Amino acid sequence: MPATVTLLIEPLAADDLSSDLESTFREVDASAPALRVGELSTQRGDGIFETLAVVNGHAQEAEPHLQRLRNSAAICELPEPNLAQWHAAIERATAALPAEGEFAMKLVLSRGVEHGPAPTAWLSAAPAADFSAPREQGIRAVTLDRGLAHDAAATAPWLLLGAKTLSYATNMAALREAKRRGADDAIFVSSDGYVMEGPTSSVILRHGDEYSTPAPSGAILHGTTQLSLFEHLGELGHRTAYRDIPAAELASADAIWLVSSVRLAAGLTALDGSPVPFDAEETRAFNAYLLSPRD
Structure with missing residues (x-):
């Protein structure tokens, strides 16, 4: 299994009950270009994130992290994240990682491209440092x-x-x-x-x-x-x-x-x-x- 995973996520509205959540995110090579030049997360830091640990194939405290992501979105006046969608993305990424070891998984929700129609979201996971x-x-x-x-x-x-x-x-x-x-x-x-x-x-x-x-x-x-x-x-x-x-x-x-x-x-x-x-x-x-x- 690869030691790194990156998923680009097409954010759903918080009340979207779509059953086909897998179709809303896609895996990309971590070294491949993924964000546009006008992305406000890189230009202005206009976005929010969470970092959770994955330990021996288990995503630690996923729900508390997602609740805090939702709270951050409210404070920053970003669209409310669809927690079912993010849970599905976390599960998909965790399953793609090796079953043993410690990994850091970052969840990012950005305001998107300036004057763009929608926010940008992605998830990335990589081996954690030796602590x-x-x-x-x-x-x-x-x-x-x-x-x-x-x-x-x-x-x-x-x-x-x-x-x-x-x-x-x-x-x-x-x-x-x-x-x-x-x-x-x-x-x-x-x-x-x-x-x-x-x-x-x-x-x-x-x-x-x-x-x-x-x-x-x-x-x-x-x-x-x-x-x-x-x-x-x-x-x-x-x-x-x-x-x-x-x-x-x-x-x-x-x-x-x-x-x-x-x-x-x-x-x-x-x-x-x-x-x-x-x-x-x-x-x-x-x-x-x-x-x-x-x-």
Whole structure:
């Protein structure tokens, strides 16, 4: 089987109950030209995306990712995606991948060609990077000012803060800045002093037996991996909380993790140059759960 899969998708209206979903997408060679010059996703980043993991032939958390795609579409005033169509495309792509291994699958919905009649959509899947080192040994992080108050989404909705958009230049710049400071990743802090999220991850802190993450106020992206892990922790009898977390609490945490769909759980070993307690055993348990089939 090929290690990469790319499907071009002809988006259906959300209420289209077409039974022939397979006819609405076609597989193309990943190296072949597929997008037009006027495509707004490449010209302006005017679109949304989701990245989910495929682990040993199972697409992880497909429904939560698609629900978040739909939420992003609403925020960005894009046509509502037809979730049945996207589920069918995910199943088709997953079946075309090798049955063993870890893969990253990206779903993209763009506004399309400027002045065009319809949005553009596609799905691509490729082998995931080797994340064994950050999962097993942890990562170093720095805090970076996001330049926005933690409640900015309510006062400035045009910033699209609750949507996962293709405009990721700031996120990538933050990762480069982290590396310039001798770290592997970053944690955004609001201008009024609250923990937000990582450039590509959610933040989880542990104080005693309570696990907390920043409240999904709309200024941060509600993480699918964090949601799944909190459900798992709840089933194990642990306390979980969504709350506004002052940045000062990072220094008092018993452990800190950055969690995401493909890298999974990476525990911090240092923050802004100061050591952070790294719980290797718990991190292994988190990743064992996150690598198990999850719907």
